Amino acid sequence: MSLEDASLDIVPGELLAVVGENGAGKSSLMNVLYGLYHPDAGTFLMDGKPVRLKSPRDAIARGIGMVHQHFMLVPTLTVAENVVLGREPTKRGLLDLDRACDEVAATAKRFGFQLDPRARVDTLTVGSQQKVEIVKALHRGAQVLILDEPTAVLTPQESDELAQVMRGLVQQGRTVVLISHKLKEVLGVADRVAVMRRGRTVAEVRASETTVSALASLMVGEGSRGAALTGVPVTAGPSGSDTVAAGAGTASTRSDEGTAPSGPIVLDAKDLRAKGDNGRPALQGVSLTVHAGEIVGIAGVDGNGQRELAEVLTGLRALDGGEGTLLGGPLADLTPARAKARGVGHVPEDRLARAVVKAMSVEENVALGRHRQPPFARGPWVDFKGRRERTNQLLTTYDVRPPDPTMALQAMSGGNQQKVVVARELDADPKLLVVVQPTRGLDIGAVAQVHARLREAKARGAGVVMVSLDLEEVLALSDRVYVLYEGRVTGHFPRKDLDERELGRRMLGAESDHG
Incomplete structure (x- = not known):
């Protein structure tokens, strides 16, 4: 999706959420901020001065970090090796692993992360791998951290922990930019919400002053709201705020409670076992109907x-x-x-x-x-x-x-x-x-x-x-x-x-x- 007169103000020390439909331009705008895309027109100002980011290296040098939805880690390397990759401390021309581990442990401790610098990344949970990505950005001096759909692969407990991490970073003066389709999640953590539609920024609102249904309306536009949200009832949330049911990335009511399946069995599997791509057991006795x-x-x-x-x-x-x-x-x-x-x-x-x-x-x-x-x-x-x-x-x-x-x-x-x-x-x-x-x-x-x-x-x-x-x-x-x-x-x-x-x-x- 191209950007058409998209604007965004990022303020130090806040958690800014960016929401919008698919193709609204969210990722394109973030990729401009991270130096992956180059704008055809418009200005990019940092501290009031025009800046041109030629690559992510330029963005990192200016304190902008990004954690992508699909992690950019090397699974067979350790946590420390991933964090310092490209900026390795050396000793006699070789990687000084002890120093790397000490430096990464210090960064993790500073921001409240529990990580073993010597653990291989492929042995970590998805939530811990995400922490490695965040520590990697912070270790490189990120003052602005962009997170792309960070809770898509996390358990509720891990999502709660990430929310605490994001708020902790903001309290320490960092700025977090959160891309998410989960509007309830956005309203639970963000200070401000920017709404994009068809390549433009159409609204900026305080999270404390809006609701899920209001954001949904802004995302799809008043003229198309009915078509886009057909079958998505708006219901009262637990605290009186609105929530969009059934698939809006928010809490939803469930119907047909407790009805037992009555149709014929189309799948009956017992004790299924299979190996993964790595040759190790991936299914170890799964039974389901x-x-x-x-x-x-x-x-x-x-x-x-x-x-x-x-x-x-x-x-x-x-x-x-x-x-x-x-x-x-x-x-x-x-x-x-x-x-x-x-x-x-x-x-x-x-x-x-x-x-x-x-x-x-x-x-x-x-x-x-x-x-x-x-x-x-x-x-x-x-x-x-x-x-x-x-x-x-x-x-x-x-x-x-x-x-x-x-x-x-x-x-x-x-x-x-x-x-x-x-x-x-x-x-x-x-x-x-x-x-x-x-x-x-x-x-x-x-x-x-x-x-x-x-x-x-x-x-x-x-x-x-x-x-x-x-x-x-x-x-x-x-x-x-x-x-x-x-x-x-x-x-x-x-x-x-x-x-x-x-x-x-x-x-x-x-x-x-x-x-």
Whole structure:
């Protein structure tokens, strides 16, 4: 998304949140501030003086640090080695590891972080890895710290801890710029909120003087608010403030409390075992069932077997043990082609690696997997008119921007690419839908639309397996929830027993008393 007359004032010693729909320009603006993008026009002032940042190195030198949504760490290096990378203290021309560890430990202690400088990064939890990224920026002198969707992969407990870290940094005089789609979270920590829409900054408000529904209205614009938030009721929050229900990244009410699944079983898996990419056990005896007409949530801290489970259920990863049936056939011999033939739909975590061909057009990507079937083909020939019409329908239904079926998919924002994938998979009317992080990076309106479509798939009789790192999403949609920790089920909760804090405890390894 291009920027069009975007403006932002960053004040020392405050926590500024930047919100907006996908494609609003949030990431583009932050990348300008961090020196990754160069503006075509406009001015960038620091301390009242014009500045041109040629690269992130220039931004870091001027006290600007950024923690990206996808961490930039080297997993096989230690905490200290990652923090000092590129600025290593040396002794006789070699890395002085003892000095590096001492320096990093001092930085961590100064800002209240509990980190072992000698621990390898790949042994740390996701929350601890995020702390390493923050310490790395602070160690390099960051006075302004930009955090891009920092709680997307954290448990509720880790999110609370991060909120304390952010407020602590502000109290020490640092400035934190927070990009988040979770409006309730934003209002809980921010001093000020900047709202962007279509490349422009349209509003700046004090967090204490606004509500979730007011921010949502500013994000989508008064004229489009009804369309973007269809199916997203605004309800009174616990303290009288407004919250947007069902997928706005806030607390939401749940309906159909406690109803037991009554449809036929579409997935029955027992004692599933599989290895990860590193050759180590990733699934260690997972058992689960899914009925037609229900949404089963899979919760867990990232890296505890969720991705491998989804790949087993879609034929992308072979089983090492266990048994089960999926849509009338055995799990043991499942391949992606057989899964699709049985009626399995898949929205993978990594769309660029698993779901799309980014150099192809939007309409070509929509036809992937069904390119020999109507309306995408007529006999052995491509039905260009049918493909174009169906793609246009989906782009309109899912509010994909820009709604151009001929555009190369790689020219779209990540959020709009995700909309295309979700639209294609749901349009195939699957009998079992496996979705992994279906709304990660989507804005409030798009989240509501995707959630509505998942509920529609459930109402049509599809079984849905939803892997999500966002517990609010799990709570809003799931009829039952399985919690994974280190490849094992540590909890199985029916809807009536769903509790965010309890799920968070199970995600950290506590055994469950349920199911």
